[in-house]
Amino acid sequence: MEFQFRINYKNKSDEELMVLINKGKEKAFNEIYERYSKKLFLFFYQKLYRDNNKAQDFLQDLFLKLIEKAKLFDYNKSFSSWIYCIAYNMCKNEYRNNATRKDKTINLNVEELKNDDTSSIIINNEDDFLLFKKSLNNELGKLNEKHSVTFTLRHQDNMSIKEISEIMACSEGTVKSRLFYATKKLSVKLKKFSSIKI
Template identity: 45%
Template sequence: MVQIMGHHSPFSAKQAESALVELHARYSKKLLGYFIKMLNKDVDLAQDFVQEIFLKLLEKKHLFDPDKKFYSWIFTIASNMCKTAYRHHGKTVSLHTETIHHSVLGESELEKNLFLKALQTSIDNLEHPHKTVFVLRYLEHFSLNEIAEITDCSLGTVKSRLFYATKKMTDQLKPYDPSFETTLFKMI
């Protein structure tokens, strides 16, 4: 029996190390991507957070509920880490006020790149709670119920935050809507 951080484990030290290596292999890339999105593309900080989360797993392993998905649990910890960073450092995203010129998505690679840049800026500009549910839903592909569990919010709150996030983003990205062009110069 091995003792890890004051807790006895029925696993040998080699088995515990092997399990941690397997968890790291399975989840580190996904967590890194999540942290990069949530921490304004600060790769160094995101990498630090990935390392820190695996230390937290060791410290908080007794809090894991085997009736729940491990994937949801680890993202709950990740979400809380981002929330704490946001609270302690204020907005970790810089608000870009650059003007986005009207463009209609077509075959042009330039137009697509402009749209993708505007989309990323739009995500970055969301308030932290809205950004969290948006990233978890549309970039990490969690279900609404999983997001409610991860963020410790009601399902209604998750839906409300998604609604406001998508509404704000839709307003910011309106110049990229092909139907916008037909109404932009219409005579009243």
């Protein structure tokens, strides 16, 4: 009699799950979907003009691409960077197809921004927080796509400089430069918040 060991997918790393997906294990795909679908839906929703239907369509397309391109995944690299790279490229193609970018607003994790050494923005209370968030979204919509996406990958998706450089196919120095530029520009535009004390 042969014993079959039950695989505990929840304990597997993303990269290990990709190995199993390549072997046709549906539960491995379900686990990856469970881990990333909400985050990636939010990514698409924020980058694609807050259009719920478009974000859902892009999310489904992304996971179809994951299945189709699973064999192309390099197991020595981070799965998170790889999947965000595909998502970012899908958005870039959409921007090209839509010459006119409508109300692109981005909802950031402002706590991360407050703790970042490069930021001079200080938030006081809930009202200030909401006003700041609205103003920040508005100003981010005015930045070019590369600066805006770099900034949000860092502060919302908590990506490292290295991960962002892989996603955006540029050097780490370029990522730092874009972050510096975006933060400086936003600090100037939102300087009224710098006088508010925690």
